[in-house]
Amino acid sequence: MSNKLEALRRRKIRVRRALRTAANGRPRLSVFRSSKQIYVQVIDDAQGKTLAAASSLDKSLKSDLKTGADVAAASAVGKLVAERAKAAGVTKVIFDRSGYIYHGRVKALADAAREGGLEF
Template sequence: MSTQQELRERRRTRLRFQLRRKAGGRPRLSVFRSGKNIHAQVIDDVAGRTLASASTLDKSVRESGKTGADKAAAAAVGKLVAERALAAGVTQVVFDRGAYLYHGRVKALAEAAREGGLAF
């Protein structure tokens, strides 16, 4: 029987393999979700550097909401990371949900990033 952590690691490995195949040189929008916060980064894997990032710990997002663990905060982070990515000259990305299911806060962040101007 597999534990929750092993299943999460298998999903992450499977997804990253598919992303490398299909990326075509595009940067990836990586999401990390914890119990209290959510973080997003636009990463250029070829150069090995972060182009843009945002999280619920940023001052602008923190002032607008009470908590970082809800869909509204995730949507705010999605819009903010889209703004910062567009300022860095990135318009197309590959969405890396990590080991998380595309549901709830992860989905809210992705939809807000799309509305903010990122294409994926």
């Protein structure tokens, strides 16, 4: 188990290092995926503030979702964070997958955020 966690930590550091160089002042769309839920934030690293956030635990989504740990939940969270980010005046972001493989729930969230109007 510790090898998997260590690999995730190394990937996370590698991804964040690449994001810092490529960001060009854009906010970061950061994903956290647990075994039961998915969370996402739009973070302005220059000011250190969260501009928008959404998760599968939001009251507007929780009643409609079967579980917070599937692709449908990730898509719903992606659309919701795109709406909230656009309301905050953010349209261009850089995607921070936090070391997770771009597959399954992470990919579904990213695709839904793009459909919702975020550019990355």
